[in-house]
Amino acid sequence: MSASQLTITQQAAALRSREVSAVELAGAALAHVEAHDSRLNAYLTVTADAARQQAAAADRRLREDGASASPLCGVPVAIKDVLCIDGVETTAGSKILKGFVPPYTATSVQRLLDAGAVVVGKTNCDEFAMGSSNENSAYGPAGNPWDVERVPGGSSGGSAAAVASGGVAYSLGSDTGGSIRQPAALCGVAGFKPTYGRVSRYGLIAFASSLDQVGPFAHSVRDCATVFATIGGHDPLDSTSEASPVEDPLASLDAGVRGMRFGVPKEYFGAGVEPGVRDRVEAAMRVIESLGGSLEEVSLPSTDVALSTYYIIAPAECSSNLARMDGVRFGHRVDASSLTDMYLRTRDEGFGPEVKRRIMLGNYALSSGYYDAYYKKAQQVRTLVAREFESVFTKVDALVCPTSPIVAFRRGERSDPLAMYACDTMTIPVNLAGLPGISVPCGFVDSLPVGLQFIAPRLEDAKLLRVAYAYEQATEWHEMHAPMVEATA
Amino acid sequence: MIQVEEQLDAVLARYQAVIGLEVHAQLLTRSKMFCACSAGYHDAPPNSHTCPVCLALPGVLPVINRQAVEYTILTALALDCEIPEFSKFDRKNYFYPDLPKGYQISQFDLPLSLNGHLDVLVGDEVVRAGITRVHLEEDTGTMHHAGDVLQSATSSVVNLNRCGVPLMEIVGEPDLHTPEQAREYLQRLRQVLVYIGVNDGNLERGSFRCDANVSLQQPGALGFGTKVEVKNMNSFRAVQKALESEILRQADMLDRGERIVQETRGWVEAHGTTISQRSKEGASDYKYFPEPDLPPMHITRDMVERIRAELPELPEAKRRRFETQYGLSAYEASVVTQTQDDAGTFETLASGVDAKIAVNWFMGDVARLANITGVKLQDSGLGVKGLVALLKLVAAGTINGSIAKGLLDELYATGGDAVQLVQERGLGQVSDAGELGTILDEVIASNPNAVNDFRGGKEAALQSLMGQVMKATRGRADAKLVNTLLRERLG
Numbered sequence: 001m002s003a004s005q006l007t008i009t010q011q012a013a014a015l016r017s018r019e020v021s022a023v024e025l026a027g028a029a030l031a032h033v034e035a036h037d038s039r040l041n042a043y044l045t046v047t048a049d050a051a052r053q054q055a056a057a058a059d060r061r062l063r064e065d066g067a068s069a070s071p072l073c074g075v076p077v078a079i080k081d082v083l084c085i086d087g088v089e090t091t092a093g094s095k096i097l098k099g100f101v102p103p104y105t106a107t108s109v110q111r112l113l114d115a116g117a118v119v120v121g122k123t124n125c126d127e128f129a130m131g132s133s134n135e136n137s138a139y140g141p142a143g144n145p146w147d148v149e150r151v152p153g154g155s156s157g158g159s160a161a162a163v164a165s166g167g168v169a170y171s172l173g174s175d176t177g178g179s180i181r182q183p184a185a186l187c188g189v190a191g192f193k194p195t196y197g198r199v200s201r202y203g204l205i206a207f208a209s210s211l212d213q214v215g216p217f218a219h220s221v222r223d224c225a226t227v228f229a230t231i232g233g234h235d236p237l238d239s240t241s242e243a244s245p246v247e248d249p250l251a252s253l254d255a256g257v258r259g260m261r262f263g264v265p266k267e268y269f270g271a272g273v274e275p276g277v278r279d280r281v282e283a284a285m286r287v288i289e290s291l292g293g294s295l296e297e298v299s300l301p302s303t304d305v306a307l308s309t310y311y312i313i314a315p316a317e318c319s320s321n322l323a324r325m326d327g328v329r330f331g332h333r334v335d336a337s338s339l340t341d342m343y344l345r346t347r348d349e350g351f352g353p354e355v356k357r358r359i360m361l362g363n364y365a366l367s368s369g370y371y372d373a374y375y376k377k378a379q380q381v382r383t384l385v386a387r388e389f390e391s392v393f394t395k396v397d398a399l400v401c402p403t404s405p406i407v408a409f410r411r412g413e414r415s416d417p418l419a420m421y422a423c424d425t426m427t428i429p430v431n432l433a434g435l436p437g438i439s440v441p442c443g444f445v446d447s448l449p450v451g452l453q454f455i456a457p458r459l460e461d462a463k464l465l466r467v468a469y470a471y472e473q474a475t476e477w478h479e480m481h482a483p484m485v486e487a488t489a
Numbered sequence: 490m491i492q493v494e495e496q497l498d499a500v501l502a503r504y505q506a507v508i509g510l511e512v513h514a515q516l517l518t519r520s521k522m523f524c525a526c527s528a529g530y531h532d533a534p535p536n537s538h539t540c541p542v543c544l545a546l547p548g549v550l551p552v553i554n555r556q557a558v559e560y561t562i563l564t565a566l567a568l569d570c571e572i573p574e575f576s577k578f579d580r581k582n583y584f585y586p587d588l589p590k591g592y593q594i595s596q597f598d599l600p601l602s603l604n605g606h607l608d609v610l611v612g613d614e615v616v617r618a619g620i621t622r623v624h625l626e627e628d629t630g631t632m633h634h635a636g637d638v639l640q641s642a643t644s645s646v647v648n649l650n651r652c653g654v655p656l657m658e659i660v661g662e663p664d665l666h667t668p669e670q671a672r673e674y675l676q677r678l679r680q681v682l683v684y685i686g687v688n689d690g691n692l693e694r695g696s697f698r699c700d701a702n703v704s705l706q707q708p709g710a711l712g713f714g715t716k717v718e719v720k721n722m723n724s725f726r727a728v729q730k731a732l733e734s735e736i737l738r739q740a741d742m743l744d745r746g747e748r749i750v751q752e753t754r755g756w757v758e759a760h761g762t763t764i765s766q767r768s769k770e771g772a773s774d775y776k777y778f779p780e781p782d783l784p785p786m787h788i789t790r791d792m793v794e795r796i797r798a799e800l801p802e803l804p805e806a807k808r809r810r811f812e813t814q815y816g817l818s819a820y821e822a823s824v825v826t827q828t829q830d831d832a833g834t835f836e837t838l839a840s841g842v843d844a845k846i847a848v849n850w851f852m853g854d855v856a857r858l859a860n861i862t863g864v865k866l867q868d869s870g871l872g873v874k875g876l877v878a879l880l881k882l883v884a885a886g887t888i889n890g891s892i893a894k895g896l897l898d899e900l901y902a903t904g905g906d907a908v909q910l911v912q913e914r915g916l917g918q919v920s921d922a923g924e925l926g927t928i929l930d931e932v933i934a935s936n937p938n939a940v941n942d943f944r945g946g947k948e949a950a951l952q953s954l955m956g957q958v959m960k961a962t963r964g965r966a967d968a969k970l971v972n973t974l975l976r977e978r979l980g
């Protein structure tokens with residue numbers, strides 16, 4: 001694959017012009033993994049045989065009826081290892097699920113497969129999607145294609161790195177508190193978290209059920225829209241999935257931002273934001289103005305408590321969601337002489353420190369006597385956070401801000417959990433309110449990518465993509481490729 | 490037994506027993522509570538009725554069984570509960586191998602229904618027992634241990650066929666004061682659930698299960714005494730026995746000045762006592778919180794009214810109607826309305842013949858035959874319509890009662906047409922005074938001793954003479970007429 005064939009749109013065109021076959025694209029993607037993944041560690045499982053079969057089927061489909069085939073037909077994709085695929089080992093980056101092979105496929109992945117997608121493999125992530133650097137993976141951290149000594153962000157770091165390295169045109173990740181947008185920012189690609197409930201969670205190994213959302217990484221906003229149009233929409237297997245039809249994001253993609261009002265949340269430009277990141281984001285705002293959008297400062301006063309609220313709700317839900325990893329029916333088990341010992345030793349060996357920390361936090365917050373002070377209070381603050389967004393969105397069409405306060409850092413540089421949690425200050429409130437958010441590249445600091453985040457009201461995913469597309473098309477940041485891509489090209 | 494009853498009466502004269510019952514009833518839905526697996530788990534090979542959802546594999550999600558929600562609302566309406574507009578599911582978190590998710594999806598603070606009641610007839614007193622709430626949850630799997638209990642078992646196996654079967658919990662107020670009231674309450678509740686078709690009422694197989702909370706209140710004391718939870722009672726008799734035993738045990742402790750420990754005790758049928766299972770002092774913290782995988786339920790008033798319209802006539806209303814409409818005694822009405830089936834059978838009988846005759850036959854010979862053969866009238870060769878035809882022959886005087894009984898026994902097993910048989914076999918009643926007169930004269934002439942005895946005041950001698958007449962008519966004589974004619978002739 002060459003750098004000129006990095007996007008879904010380009011690959012779809014090349015497939016239809018017979019310039020390349022799906023089998024060749026799959027071969028190139030697999031060769032890329034072969035060449036780079038020993039350093040990048042973006043993949044936990046490579047599904048080469050299945051990929052070649054899917055590619056061959058896609059070629060047949062394209063030959064028979066290329067015109068009506070999905071733009072995703074024959075295009076290779078990488079899937080975060082929290083999404084189940086029938087017959088493919090799925091570990092969620094955890095030792096406790098080592099060897100677990102689900103007998104079902106996540107709805108989002110199934111919709112890609114139905115469209116003719118070619119799954120190259122399962123990507124590395126922080127254990128059970130808990131982390132902001134990929135360093136919590138039980139299978140070693142993934143590297144950042146811009147500098148493999150640096151983290152790709154997390155938790156969907158492998159999915160971000162797989163795209164940023166030029167190996168695949170797109171990938172799926174999951175975003176509970178920024179796990180798509182933050183690694184997209186750190187790896188210099190587009191990462192889209194749809195409105196909560198827009199993409200089915202069926203088959204997504206749950207971290208925090210009320211916050212989790214599946215979404216794409218890609219080199220362009222158009223590709224994100226294409227993937228979203230395929231995976232979005234109601235699923236009877238997920239009772240929390242939105243019943244209303246999805247507005248076609250491609251229809252209005254190039255409608256521009258002229259006359260649109262953009263809110264700049266002042267709380268998202270606090271002391272934690274690196275000066276370089278601030279500069280790049282401010283430059284991006286000038287671009288928006290040049291496109292006819294207007295900017296105004298807005299306030300989201302609960303931003304500082306949103307982080308704490310998240311670190312009560314998400315661990316509470318995860319403490320319960322992870323209870324099924326008990327060694328009884330699947331995954332890792334340590335045999336012991338009593339049931340309690342079996343539970344304790346299985347979970348002690350199976351879970352890593354960050355997961356254990358969150359299970360303990362969650363159990364504490366839900367304990368009798370603490371429930372009102374923590375969990376219940378957190379739910380109230382969550383409502384408040386959502387109301388503040390609603391109120392701001394009566395005045396503006398979308399919000400613009402940094403995705404991450406910092407650029408990619410070196411592995412091991414942030415060992416303090418609280419410092420790590422602070423990476424997600426601008427992404428977490430979006431999950432608490434169930435809003436759609438997207439990160440697009442907006443420049444570099446010391447040759448490391450900076451991400452620009454747009455946020456839109458609930459269910460206005462199409463508007464969000466249109467805004468991000470307008471910005472992206474007015475700049476060239478999305479066309480700058482990581483050194484790894486250049487090496488392959 | 491008499492000893493226990495006397496002891497109990499003595500104790501209940503000194504202490505007020507306070508009993509609250511919690512019933513778990515499996516719903517007769519086709520599929521499980523949150524997945525498409527069959528809910529009929531009995532007799533299926535272990536773990537054959539399972540899927541990724543009820544096995545709690547990572548990544549799967551529950552989907553609410555609408556029928557189970559409707560059955561719960563139907564039950565709640567039958568128990569006069571309020572149905573709030575909003576309800577939700579919560580997670581009850583604890584670890585056990587028969588609970589694969591590590592939490593049970595149940596309802597905590599917003600159950601489907603609240604504040605109902607059930608009227609229970611105990612002796613001739615109506616006891617109104619409050620229903621705190623009826624909520625919906627899912628059943629657990631089952632475990633088999635090599636050894637007595639899990640803790641000392643050398644190995645254990647889990648069967649998840651039952652896991653996820655819809656389970657309704659009916660929490661009663663502590664309004665019951667004797668073991669007898671408790672038993673009657675459970676029987677009445679079971680009857681209602683079976684009547685409305687939501688539960689099969691099978692205690693032995695555990696589709697209808699009961700736990701009891703029991704405390705004793707000292708005279709003049711404020712508030713309730715320390716509550717003990719009693720489990721493992723799988724028959725109505727066991728409930729009564731367990732409660733009797735537990736009340737006596739608590740009274741004995743209180744009499745000796747000991748403190749009742751708040752705990753869970755299991756009824757051991759073989760020993761006739763309850764034994765301590767676990768102390769509540771180290772009670773589990775279930776860390777309830779709203780189930781994030783299921784949105785809250787909005788129960789519209791339209792839905793409630795639609796379900797209310799499906800409520801059949803309940804046993805209590807039917808019993809009262811049978812008393813007034815058919816002139817049955819309270820006892821007769823309650824026997825006849827025991828099940829929907831029985832009540833239906835009775836009404837069919839009563840539509841053909843006099844209700845009094847219908848109830849006598851239904852509760853007498855028909856009940857006897859059903860008992861002996863294990864076949865209900867409606868499933869017998871005779872059938873309900875056949876019995877109506879037979880009873881019509883009696884009512885019309887075509888055959889007499891004893892001929893009819895003989896025919897009932899025969900037709901119950903083999904089936905056949907009563908009218909035709911009576912004709913074929915010449916079983917028609919002899920009620921012609923002239924024809925009977927000749928036979929009577931012969932009987933009087935050939936039994937001088939009996940005649941003398943009767944004239945001498947021995948009433949029993951008349952029976953012997955009547956027997957002779959019946960013999961001569963092969964049982965077909967109209968007994969009433971024979972009695973009158975004999976008295977005339979011997980008077």
Ligand SMILES: [Zn+2]
Nearest residue numbers: 524526540543
């Ligand atoms: Zn199932």
